[in-house]
Amino acid sequence: xxxxxxxxxxxxxxxxxxxxxxxxxxxxxxxxxxxxxxxxxxxxxxxxxxxxxxxxxxxxxxxxxxxxxxxxxxxxxxxxxxxxxxxxxxxxxxxxxxxxxxxxxxxxxxxxxxxxxxxxxxxxxxxxxxxxxxxxxxxxxxxxxxxxxxxxxxxxxxxxxxxxxxxxxxxxxxxxxxxxxxxxxxxxxxxxxxxxxxxxxxxxxxxxxxxxxxxxxxxxxxxxxxxxxxxxxxxxxxxxxxxxxxxxxxxxxxxxxxxxxxxxxxxxxxxxxxxxxxxxxxxxxxxxxxxxxxxxxxxxxxxxxxxxxxxxxxxxxxxxxxxxxxxxxxxxxxxxxxxxxxxxxxxxxxxxxxxxxxxxxxxxxxxxxxxxxxxxxxxxxxxxxxxxxxxxxxxxxxxxxxxxxxxxxxxxxxxxxxxxxxxxxxxxxxxxxxxxxxxxxxxxxxxxxxxxxxxxxxx
Ligand code: PA5
Numbered sequence: 001x002x003x004x005x006x007x008x009x010x011x012x013x014x015x016x017x018x019x020x021x022x023x024x025x026x027x028x029x030x031x032x033x034x035x036x037x038x039x040x041x042x043x044x045x046x047x048x049x050x051x052x053x054x055x056x057x058x059x060x061x062x063x064x065x066x067x068x069x070x071x072x073x074x075x076x077x078x079x080x081x082x083x084x085x086x087x088x089x090x091x092x093x094x095x096x097x098x099x100x101x102x103x104x105x106x107x108x109x110x111x112x113x114x115x116x117x118x119x120x121x122x123x124x125x126x127x128x129x130x131x132x133x134x135x136x137x138x139x140x141x142x143x144x145x146x147x148x149x150x151x152x153x154x155x156x157x158x159x160x161x162x163x164x165x166x167x168x169x170x171x172x173x174x175x176x177x178x179x180x181x182x183x184x185x186x187x188x189x190x191x192x193x194x195x196x197x198x199x200x201x202x203x204x205x206x207x208x209x210x211x212x213x214x215x216x217x218x219x220x221x222x223x224x225x226x227x228x229x230x231x232x233x234x235x236x237x238x239x240x241x242x243x244x245x246x247x248x249x250x251x252x253x254x255x256x257x258x259x260x261x262x263x264x265x266x267x268x269x270x271x272x273x274x275x276x277x278x279x280x281x282x283x284x285x286x287x288x289x290x291x292x293x294x295x296x297x298x299x300x301x302x303x304x305x306x307x308x309x310x311x312x313x314x315x316x317x318x319x320x321x322x323x324x325x326x327x328x329x330x331x332x333x334x335x336x337x338x339x340x341x342x343x344x345x346x347x348x349x350x351x352x353x354x355x356x357x358x359x360x361x362x363x364x365x366x367x368x369x370x371x372x373x374x375x376x377x378x379x380x381x382x383x384x385x386x387x388x389x390x391x392x393x394x395x396x397x398x399x400x401x402x403x404x405x406x407x408x409x410x411x412x413x414x415x416x417x418x419x420x421x422x423x424x425x426x427x428x429x430x431x432x433x434x435x436x437x438x439x440x441x442x443x444x445x446x447x448x449x450x451x452x453x454x455x456x457x458x459x
Pocket of ligand 1 (some may be wrong): 079080081082140141142143144145146149203204205206288416
């Protein structure tokens with residue numbers, strides 16, 4: 001289970017403030033569990049670890065086994081909540097160079113993510129490495145209308161059909177989408193793709209423990225049964241309304257306390273690069289859930305010690321608007337020792353016989369104390385070790401903390417109205433039917449901007 005340590009943040013607030021936030025968290029707990037808060041139609045994730053459909057779970061495992069047996073590559077097409085959770089899990093529980101390992105060692109397909117940008121270069125380069133390989137596709141989109149995955153799917157489906165013929169291609173396409181609505185559901189029905197359901201009551205960024213995350217994660221060989229058990233155990237542990245006994249609620253409480261004191265940026269840091277994609281998942285979860293109505297902690301991420309050599313100065317001495325949440329791991333999967341060198345030719349004798357994990361942990365402790373001295377409160381979220389079970393509990397920890405934190409902040413943590421603005425502008429500019437008026441207005445504005453930049457050019 002997750003261990004949460006706030007001892008390096010408590011100096012930044014007083015007992016009265018803690019008591020007030022405790023009341024707010026109690027109220028948020030009531031709203032969430034009585035299902036009376038904003039966005040309560042989207043609470044399917046809350047009991048999902050004990051309420052998921054076992055029949056579909058078995059089908060996911062069977063599909064994963066089939067893909068493992070007949071494919072060199074799985075392409076996962078999706079964006080935002082429809083890709084970040086799976087990527088987080090794959091990078092965290094698998095080998096750091098998973099795709100580069102010889103197949104004999106990896107034993108499962110290479111896995112690539114696509115449809116999470118609109119870059120023709122990325123897509124072309126990806127297709128360059130697919131030529132000689134047998135490929136399966138998992139296309140994931142709840143709405144079925146998101147432009148990035150829809151475009152990638154159109155192109156890759158054409159490519160697969162041209163390569164294998166339509167009948168063989170459709171046996172290698174797996175669609176994860178809404179139960180009954182949307183373009184992708186319709187296409188899956190027409191084409192006979194094997195398909196999985198994204199429940200109506202679970203929004204994209206809360207969906208990693210559904211088929212959205214589970215199929216790609218299972219294809220990589222990770223133990224999805226253990227992951228669901230970790231989430232189920234976390235669900236039980238974080239049902240406790242008593243703030244002093246609930247680490248998840250403590251995290252939600254403290255980040256709100258710090259926010260009220262002007263700490264408007266939360267930097268999620270880790271000393272383990274395997275957390276890189278997890279940090280992206282976390283960033284979406286909190287950014288999309290909390291950033292609304294002019295409010296919200298800005299979620300940022302950094303990878304230490306790497307970024308201490310680029311962002312360290314700013315964190316130590318820049319504007320005092322930041323707090324840090326450190327993702328720590330008690331016991332790494334592997335360690336490497338520095339050997340003895342009697343000659344001390346590289347001045348590292350003081351490290352002889354020490355493990356890299358020991359050195360990394362000292363870097364973490366030293367940095368934490370330096371940043372606290374510099375006015376940056378530090379929170380620590382620690383896992384005993386990295387495996388599928390603990391990852392399941394970590395996903396749940398942050399999902400529930402985010403819901404509670406959003407309610408304490410006074411926002412609906414389950415909608416994302418702001419994301420639509422760019423989407424509708426993009427579709428209008430691309431000439432989608434129904435957007436004609438918007439297109440005309442946007443083009444006038446863009447022409448205006450062009451005129452301004454012409455003025456700059458003309459001097
Ligand atoms: O969290 C969310 O709701 C979003 O990030 C969506 O997951 C993302 O926009 C992709 O949407 P869809 O799954 O409908 O293609």
